[in-house]
Ligand code: ADP
């Protein structure tokens with residue numbers, strides 16, 4: 611049987627976290643960017659990661675789908691240590707959808723092609739069924755009418771929603787968002803957050819790096835505060851915002867709120 615079904619059997623019989631980091635360390639040369647990070651994310655949980663620029667938030671996300679290797683510690687996804695290469699790595703990347711600040715769509719492909727490419731090439735889906743599902747997903751993110759356009763013909767908010775549809779087309783078990791609204795004009799932030807909120811309500815497991823504190827308050831189960839590569843606080847949003855414990859979190863919140 612495939613590893614996917616084995617993993618599925620394991621996950622079906624336990625309540626282990628979907629994502630688990632234990633003692634994770636990462637250096638870039640002399641720079642210790644992840645310092646002994648421990649983090650568990652349960653199935654269906656929405657974890658918002660906040661913290662100053664350079665604190666390691668992107669590196670944390672990138673480590674979870676193995677866009678970045680780690681120097682020590684372990685990361686387990688759905689019961690399996692992260693694979694380093696080959697087909698298991700490709701599978702991990704489709705199981706863990708990632709949405710970046712820069713939408714990263716293929717410029718020379720239509721929106722529909724952007725969404726069907728992964729399912730057809732990686733998941734070996736039939737073009738017709740991939741197209742049908744892609745149109746459903748584009749409808750879900752509110753841009754079905756843009757399916758035959760090219761990315762440059764869409765607004766930033768529409769492109770980011772297309773990027774979310776593209777990640778969802780791989781039928782991920784979790785979604786990572788790295789500042790998905792930071793590159794958008796202010797009037798487009800809401801439409802992207804709305805799609806993310808609806809995904810959260812549908813039970814998607816999500817790790818979201820964002821400066822949108824409204825989203826953190828309303829959609830997150832937990833807020834993680836990072837500073838200098840350390841996971842400094844980990845609390846439900848109401849508790850974190852009402853009563854941040856560390857000076858660094860207080861200082862950060864005073865600057866952004
Ligand atoms: P954040 O997303 O919180 O702004 P990052 O995870 O991007 O932080 O970066 C953490 C630290 O690691 C920063 O000091 C950054 O400059 C550094 N860094 C990130 N990526 C690299 C890289 N590929 N090579 C060297 N340093 C890096």
Ligand code: MG
Nearest residue numbers: 667668669788
């Ligand atoms: Mg970043």
